[in-house]
Amino acid sequence: MRILITGSRGQIGQCLRKVLPEDWELIATDSKTLNITQFENVENMVSVFQPDVLVNTAGYTDVVAAETDIERAFAINAQGTLNLARAAKKHGARMLHLSTDYVFDGKKTTPYTESDIPNPLNIYGQSKLIGELMALSFNPNTLIIRTSGVFGDRGNNFVRSILQKAHNQEKIRVVNDQICCPTYAFDLAATMVTIIKDYPELHGFQHFTGNEAVSWYDFAHKILTLAKLDTSLIEAVNSDNMQVSRPSYSVLTSENKLELYARNMESAIISTLEEMA
Numbered sequence: 001m002r003i004l005i006t007g008s009r010g011q012i013g014q015c016l017r018k019v020l021p022e023d024w025e026l027i028a029t030d031s032k033t034l035n036i037t038q039f040e041n042v043e044n045m046v047s048v049f050q051p052d053v054l055v056n057t058a059g060y061t062d063v064v065a066a067e068t069d070i071e072r073a074f075a076i077n078a079q080g081t082l083n084l085a086r087a088a089k090k091h092g093a094r095m096l097h098l099s100t101d102y103v104f105d106g107k108k109t110t111p112y113t114e115s116d117i118p119n120p121l122n123i124y125g126q127s128k129l130i131g132e133l134m135a136l137s138f139n140p141n142t143l144i145i146r147t148s149g150v151f152g153d154r155g156n157n158f159v160r161s162i163l164q165k166a167h168n169q170e171k172i173r174v175v176n177d178q179i180c181c182p183t184y185a186f187d188l189a190a191t192m193v194t195i196i197k198d199y200p201e202l203h204g205f206q207h208f209t210g211n212e213a214v215s216w217y218d219f220a221h222k223i224l225t226l227a228k229l230d231t232s233l234i235e236a237v238n239s240d241n242m243q244v245s246r247p248s249y250s251v252l253t254s255e256n257k258l259e260l261y262a263r264n265m266e267s268a269i270i271s272t273l274e275e276m277a
């Protein structure tokens with residue numbers, strides 16, 4: 001199996017590299033070796049390497065900055081995804097593309113399935129939604145994996161930032177009125193490998209997250225409790241005064257009924273703390 005990964009220095013890209021089977025042939029690119037916004041470079045790389053699967057873990061992921069850095073967010077999340085899909089289609093590659101719970105507006109009170117209609121509340125979500133549409137329109141042999149709240153010992157993520165603030169004895173303000181399912185990066189990466197190996201025909205959408213729905217406040221509390229750090233540093237706030245609108249209920253579920261594994265949140269946090277130690 002030949003795999004081309006974009007964004008391989010990012011949080012999820014790094015995890016994926018770690019869990020790929022050793023006998024798979026890998027070309028791992030990052031923003032310097034393959035800028036996905038440049039179609040000619042993308043086309044050239046795909047043409048030379050002829051991957052069976054192109055996995056896009058590259059993305060513009062700063063939700064706050066995206067509100068003002070709109071062009072760049074769309075260039076990477078929409079145009080970049082389109083470039084990859086066109087090249088994948090031309091060279092007969094399957095594409096796996098990561099997307100987000102933020103394509104939904106969070107107004108439902110039951111988990112979002114793959115058939116629910118997106119309605120993003122912010123620029124990041126809009127750019128990811130356009131990326132989804134581009135990917136599927138230009139290469140029907142694409143699977144879009146929507147996930148949420150990814151954390152682990154690599155890259156920037158919520159667990160790392162909460163621990164850092166607690167170590168610095170900073171007050172930590174966390175919303176208690178937004179619910180999500182935190183997702184352990186290694187479970188997501190392992191799931192991507194399972195999908196490549198065991199579900200070669202799957203295309204369209206697949207939701208994959210951790211299996212516990214919590215508020216960000218409860219998640220932060222759990223992290224500090226398990227790290228044996230001072231939970232009184234956390235202050236619960238509501239999202240009314242936040243700079244960026246985000247879905248209040250962004251719990252995903254899947255109607256595809258695949259056999260995919262996510263460990264429980266507590267053991268995922270413990271594994272993260274152990275890996276960081």
Ligand SMILES: NC(=O)c1ccc[n+]([C@@H]2O[C@H](COP(=O)([O-])OP(=O)(O)OC[C@H]3O[C@@H](n4cnc5c(N)ncnc54)[C@H](OP(=O)(O)O)[C@@H]3O)[C@@H](O)[C@H]2O)c1
Nearest residue numbers: 007009010011012031035036058059098099100147149150
């Ligand atoms: N993290 C989450 O909670 C979450 C939730 C849902 C969906 N997702 C999606 O999952 C994907 C990966 O997320 P992540 O957490 O791994 O993000 P991340 O740590 O921010 O990594 C994203 C990577 O994309 C690369 N990149 C940015 N612009 C690029 C460009 N023009 N060309 C090539 N590479 C570029 C960055 O490279 P440099 O490091 O060189 O800048 C970075 O390494 C994203 O599509 C994101 O939308 C993430």
